[in-house]
Amino acid sequence: MESLSxxxxxxxxxxxxxxxxxxxxVSNNAISMEMQTSAAxxxxxxxxxxxxxxxxxxxxxxxxLTDEGRQVATHLVRKHRLWEAFLVEKLSFTWDExxxxxxxxxxxxxxxxxxxxxxFLGFPRFDPHxxxxxxxxxxxxxxxQVPLSELAVGDEGIVVGVQDHASSxxxxxxxxxxxxxxxxxMLEHFEYDESVKIRQSPDGELVLSKKVSQxxxxxxx
Amino acid sequence: MESLSxxxxxxxxxxxxxxxxxxxxVSNNAISMEMQTSAAxxxxxxxxxxxxxxxxxxxxxxxxLTDEGRQVATHLVRKHRLWEAFLVEKLSFTWDExxxxxxxxxxxxxxxxxxxxxxFLGFPRFDPHxxxxxxxxxxxxxxxQVPLSELAVGDEGIVVGVQDHASSxxxxxxxxxxxxxxxxxMLEHFEYDESVKIRQSPDGELVLSKKVSQxxxxxxx
DNA sequence: TAGCACTTTTAGATTGATCTAAAAATAAAT
DNA sequence: ATTTATTTTTAGATCAATCTAAAAGTGCTA
Ligand SMILES: [Mn+2]
Ligand SMILES: [Mn+2]
Ligand SMILES: [Mn+2]
Ligand SMILES: [Mn+2]
Numbered sequence: 001m002e003s004l005s006x007x008x009x010x011x012x013x014x015x016x017x018x019x020x021x022x023x024x025x026v027s028n029n030a031i032s033m034e035m036q037t038s039a040a041x042x043x044x045x046x047x048x049x050x051x052x053x054x055x056x057x058x059x060x061x062x063x064x065l066t067d068e069g070r071q072v073a074t075h076l077v078r079k080h081r082l083w084e085a086f087l088v089e090k091l092s093f094t095w096d097e098x099x100x101x102x103x104x105x106x107x108x109x110x111x112x113x114x115x116x117x118x119x120f121l122g123f124p125r126f127d128p129h130x131x132x133x134x135x136x137x138x139x140x141x142x143x144x145q146v147p148l149s150e151l152a153v154g155d156e157g158i159v160v161g162v163q164d165h166a167s168s169x170x171x172x173x174x175x176x177x178x179x180x181x182x183x184x185x186m187l188e189h190f191e192y193d194e195s196v197k198i199r200q201s202p203d204g205e206l207v208l209s210k211k212v213s214q215x216x217x218x219x220x221x
Numbered sequence: 222m223e224s225l226s227x228x229x230x231x232x233x234x235x236x237x238x239x240x241x242x243x244x245x246x247v248s249n250n251a252i253s254m255e256m257q258t259s260a261a262x263x264x265x266x267x268x269x270x271x272x273x274x275x276x277x278x279x280x281x282x283x284x285x286l287t288d289e290g291r292q293v294a295t296h297l298v299r300k301h302r303l304w305e306a307f308l309v310e311k312l313s314f315t316w317d318e319x320x321x322x323x324x325x326x327x328x329x330x331x332x333x334x335x336x337x338x339x340x341f342l343g344f345p346r347f348d349p350h351x352x353x354x355x356x357x358x359x360x361x362x363x364x365x366q367v368p369l370s371e372l373a374v375g376d377e378g379i380v381v382g383v384q385d386h387a388s389s390x391x392x393x394x395x396x397x398x399x400x401x402x403x404x405x406x407m408l409e410h411f412e413y414d415e416s417v418k419i420r421q422s423p424d425g426e427l428v429l430s431k432k433v434s435q436x437x438x439x440x441x442x
Numbered sequence: 443t444a445g446c447a448c449t450t451t452t453a454g455a456t457t458g459a460t461c462t463a464a465a466a467a468t469a470a471a472t
Numbered sequence: 473a474t475t476t477a478t479t480t481t482t483a484g485a486t487c488a489a490t491c492t493a494a495a496a497g498t499g500c501t502a
Contacts, residue, residue: 007459028480041460043481048458060467060480091337101331108325116312228489249450262490264451269488281450281497 004052006107009076011035011045012054013106015065016073025062074138075114080106081127081134082117088128089121095128095179096170129170130161130180130217146220149196149213151186157218158183164215173216176206184218225273227328230297232256232266233275236286237294246283295359296335301327302348302355303338309349310342316349316400317391350391351382351401351438367441370417370434372407378439379404385436394437397427405439 004012014034018026032042050057054069065073083105087093093101115136118124125141126132132141145160159182162169173179183201190196194210208216225233235255239247253263271278275290286294304326308314314322336357339345346362348354353362366381380403383390394400404422411417415431429437 005458029478037459038461039480040462040482044459087334091334091341093333093337097333101329101334104329104331105326108322110322110325112314112318113308113312113322116314120312226488250448258489259491260450261452261492265489 003109004054004072008045008049008052008054009072009107011042011049012065012069012073013076015055015063016070016077019064024064026064027062031063071138074134074140076106078134078136078138079108079114081131082114082121082124084127084129085121085124085133086117089124094170094174096167096174098128099165126161128180129165130159143219145217147214148184148186148198148208148216148218149194149210151184151218151220153186153188155220156183156185157220159216160219161217162215163217169212169215172212176200177204178206178216224330225275225293229266229270229273229275230293230328232263232270233286233290233294234297236276236284237291237298240285245285247285248283252284292359295355295361297327299355299357299359300329300335302352303335303342303345305348305350306342306345306354307338310345315391315395317388317395319349320386347382349401350386351380364440366438368435369405369407369419369429369437369439370415370431372405372417372439372441374407374409377404377406377442379442380437381440382438383436384438390433390436393433397421398425399427399437 011031014031015026018030018034022030028039028042028046031046032039035042046055046057046063049055049069050063053066054072055063055065057063080102083102084095084098087098087101088095124133132143134140143160146157147163148157148159151157159178159180161180162173177200178184185199185201186196187199187205188197190207194213195207196213197205197207200206232252235252236247239251239255243251249260249263249267252267253260256263267276267278267284270276270290271284274287275293276284276286278284301323304323305316305319308319308322309316345354353364355361364381367378368384369378369380372378380399380401382401383394398421399405406420406422407417408420408426409418411428415434416428417434418426418428421427
């Protein structure tokens, strides 16, 4: 268990992310996409991670994280999200500004630091984007949430997360006052372009494109 | 001005540190000592830093920082010390625990982050070890301080800094209640081993070895 | 001034991380 | 079941950062 390079950590995080999305076996291709590197580089790195028993790997068969690899990955996610929370809660960054800095901070090595930070923040369970912060054992809180687009007419809900983390999307949400915690009620589905009309508490009405309504998570109330 | 690797940054910081101590022209040897690397590696790196115009260099002639190199170095020191202050002030680390974590945090790249952190901490002028935190332009506060060993009998002072940052020294100081801010009065110099006896406010008396008294900075009162 | 000690540079290798181009394997389609 | 397309691996290079061993340069000392 000598310590990993940032690059190795980034690969593990990428593999974790993809396997959460697409299932346990992750293709070279998906990794090279996510990491923006050549397929050859991925093959090479997978070999190294495999030698360190962080991934299971047989040629042409895809990779999956071992328990240890998964631990490393979830710990990175934990650090990433805690730092994002720190930046927003304590240093008044906005939710569209924190990701890139957290990408760096997540590689800081100090178990104690992470636990102290967690405590300092009051043990937050979700990050500024509504994503769950795993606990020290790598367990994620689950929350029953649905894309806003799936609310039936008349349903009410609260915005609790975003699917897309692009700055432009987050800034758009700020502009239309649909940040985390916003109360919404579905008023109408338009068949034509799958846009929706919602009421946004207490008195605003808003039409949202398909893309927006599918990328916003709400909790039904 | 493409961005520097952590290694390059560490070399610049080392060169800065040595030149503060020993004068502007820094030898290969001193750097290899400070960085714990071979002289050959130093020569190699110096070549690279020179090509990037971060140091002035002619073979066998020693190196010195250019203005740009100096800027980078002082900014690293600024970040290092702000993070140390953060760890102590906000996350309740002790002064002997923070250096290694700050060695990592100092490489985080985000101008805004540094300025926000500075503000969050209330613009501290000194770090937990009493070292000055340079401002954004790289200017260090100067403070007239002397090693405790140089107080004359009867002189009073306040502990404001340490020369040696070793954990064991810092822990020793905690044990004998000689942290930053402690009030001391010189009572006696012992010629035999150059130890000293001091009064430590309000009522303690303490004998300190030469090594200790030379590594503690006080401000005369 | 000639010799010796110490410092610095060069030469040559290694390791991690990356690339492109080509070969091999797998998956999809005809 | 062949052929074709796509994915994955290999081969061979490059670049940064490091090392050891040897050569070259500086400078002190007798
Ligand atoms: Mn993020
Ligand atoms: Mn997030
Ligand atoms: Mn320090
Ligand atoms: Mn310090």
